[in-house]
Amino acid sequence: MTVxxxxxxxxxxxxxxxxxxxxxxxxxxxxxxxxxGPRRQQRAAKPSGLLxxxxxxxxxxxxxxxVPRVGGLVQRVDYDVEQHKDYxxxxxxxxxxxxxxxxxxxxxxxxxxxxxxxxxxxxxxxYTPALARAFGPTTGVEPSVRMREVAQAQAWxxxxxxxxxxxxxxxxxxxxxxxxxxxxxxxxxxxxxxAVQELGRVLRPGGRVLLRTNFRDxxxxxxxxxxxxxxxxxxxxxxxxxxxxxxxxxxxxWRVTSFSTVTEPSTxxxxxxxxxxxLRTLSFFAQLDPQELDVGFRRLERAVAGDPDxxxxxxxxxxxxxxxxxPS
Ligand SMILES: C[S@@+](CC[C@H](N)C(=O)[O-])C[C@H]1O[C@@H](n2cnc3c(N)ncnc32)[C@H](O)[C@@H]1O
Numbered sequence: 498m499t500v501x502x503x504x505x506x507x508x509x510x511x512x513x514x515x516x517x518x519x520x521x522x523x524x525x526x527x528x529x530x531x532x533x534g535p536r537r538q539q540r541a542a543k544p545s546g547l548l549x550x551x552x553x554x555x556x557x558x559x560x561x562x563x564v565p566r567v568g569g570l571v572q573r574v575d576y577d578v579e580q581h582k583d584y585x586x587x588x589x590x591x592x593x594x595x596x597x598x599x600x601x602x603x604x605x606x607x608x609x610x611x612x613x614x615x616x617x618x619x620x621x622x623x624y625t626p627a628l629a630r631a632f633g634p635t636t637g638v639e640p641s642v643r644m645r646e647v648a649q650a651q652a653w654x655x656x657x658x659x660x661x662x663x664x665x666x667x668x669x670x671x672x673x674x675x676x677x678x679x680x681x682x683x684x685x686x687x688x689x690x691x692a693v694q695e696l697g698r699v700l701r702p703g704g705r706v707l708l709r710t711n712f713r714d715x716x717x718x719x720x721x722x723x724x725x726x727x728x729x730x731x732x733x734x735x736x737x738x739x740x741x742x743x744x745x746x747x748x749x750x751w752r753v754t755s756f757s758t759v760t761e762p763s764t765x766x767x768x769x770x771x772x773x774x775x776l777r778t779l780s781f782f783a784q785l786d787p788q789e790l791d792v793g794f795r796r797l798e799r800a801v802a803g804d805p806d807x808x809x810x811x812x813x814x815x816x817x818x819x820x821x822x823x824p825s
Pocket of ligand 1: 588618620624641644664665680682686687
């Protein structure tokens with residue numbers, strides 16, 4: 498699973514993302530330069546007129562905190578107002594799905610146990626207890642009071658704790674953790690450079706960061722997304738290109754240990770997935786205007802009505818692992 502020498506072999510820190518190999522679905526990134534068909538499909542679309550107007554609009558209004566300083570374009574999602582109510586339901590994972598992620602994390606973490614872990618942007622604790630069971634004592638760091646409350650209500654063991662904090666200001670002692678997971682969180686981080694410094698501070702030498710995030714140029718295509726106007730474009734625009742994320746870390750002394758994709762087992766039936774999507778617990782839905790949402794859901798409903806009990810198709814999501822200098 499581990500890929501070393503990634504930076505030199507690809508020249509990715511120069512921003513030449515065209516030279517990046519593509520991970521096979523479910524597999525690690527190979528350093529060979531084979532055919533790259535899938536990547537071509539995944540190339541980010543140029544911002545449309547509508548998107549550019551949207552960028553201008555949020556800039557001219559001061560941005561409601563929506564434009565991160567480095568890369569990505571995210572209409573901020575307020576987890577304390579609405580999202581905390583439905584997040585756990587809308588984004589629930591089956592045990593099989595959690596296990597697939599744990600296996601992927603185990604593949605990029607050192608083998609010794611226990612490992613002290615930070616679940617940064619832990620939300621309602623979808624992963625935190627499972628990380629504690631699999632690897633060792635885990636602290637969820639989460640800025641939203643309400644998301645943290647939901648997580649705390651479900652905390653089952655002394656091995657799991659939740660504290661206030663953010664990726665930019667982690668409430669953890671220097672060199673106190675072996676790894677930090679950021680699951681579906683990186684695109685929310687406003688000051689990414691500060692977050693890289695802060696992660697470097699709290700992790701021990703050789704510590705790992707696991708970024709479970711999408712990238713604008715390595716973006717999954719969930720089966721339901723195509724039904725929404727601007728769906729793929731709006732979703733991908735929230736994320737940085739892969740080379741930009743890698744350059745942020747490598748310029749601070751980190752190295753890439755692997756880039757792979759993970760395919761979760763199906764979320765259930767297409768009808769069940771539609772019911773969960775209606776809860777709008779994905780940041781994507783905050784990027785569309787009401788009319789686009791309306792059109793998208795009507796189209797999706799029509800599509801699902803044809804086969805509501807069919808299994809929701811699976812798709813692959815990226816996982817980038819980075820390591821600080823030092824012993825593993
Ligand atoms: C989509 S949720 C992901 C939660 C959890 N990691 C998961 O996979 O279910 C994103 C979380 O990131 C949190 N967040 C927002 N800004 C953050 C920041 N700057 N640092 C850390 N977490 C942040 C949000 O409050 C929210 O709980």
